[in-house]
Amino acid sequence: MSGAEKVMLGLLADIHKATVKSGEIDADFVHKALFNNAEWAFSWELSGMVSDEDFPTPDYVYETASILSAWRHIEASYKHLDDADKATVRDAIGSEPEFQGFDGNNETEHFSAALVMIQDLKRFDEFAGRSCNSHSPSLHRHRQVVERTKEKQDLRQGELLDKDDLIDILKR
Incomplete structure (x- = not known):
């Protein structure tokens, strides 16, 4: 994931957090995964939505x-x-x-x-x-x-x- 994509995903998570009161995606989790360079965690946490092919686990x-x-x-x-x-x-x-x-x-x-x-x-x-x-x-x-x-x-x-x-x- 490029730096620009990380920034966009972070901004989308901010928008989601500000506008959606409940949902399947935890915006704080998205921020933490991005901040820790742990995009692999998306496929672990959101396995029904994304796969290890999308975010490979090192x-x-x-x-x-x-x-x-x-x-x-x-x-x-x-x-x-x-x-x-x-x-x-x-x-x-x-x-x-x-x-x-x-x-x-x-x-x-x-x-x-x-x-x-x-x-x-x-x-x-x-x-x-x-x-x-x-x-x-x-x-x-x-x-x-x-x-x-x-x-x-x-x-x-x-x-x-x-x-x-x-x-x-x-x-x-």
């Missing part, structure tokens, strides 16, 4: 979704452990397992995609309210976590992970 967005999904599974598994197993995991990895985000300065595409998915698309509600800025490079580690989590999920056929799985996935 590979980094799919990777971000995989990372968020892995961390969703890790955090959910940890929450279901008993207190003794939680303590074992904390002792082994040094803290509670929690998605810390991406480096907002150097991993900007993933950082921005995560914010759009969490805040605007409401796809990963459990991470809402977090800054998602790790303030240090984390993408390499996230990729390792995704691979290890996939391996464990395949073995467990999608069931929650146990303490040993969590330690194996997260121990550095």
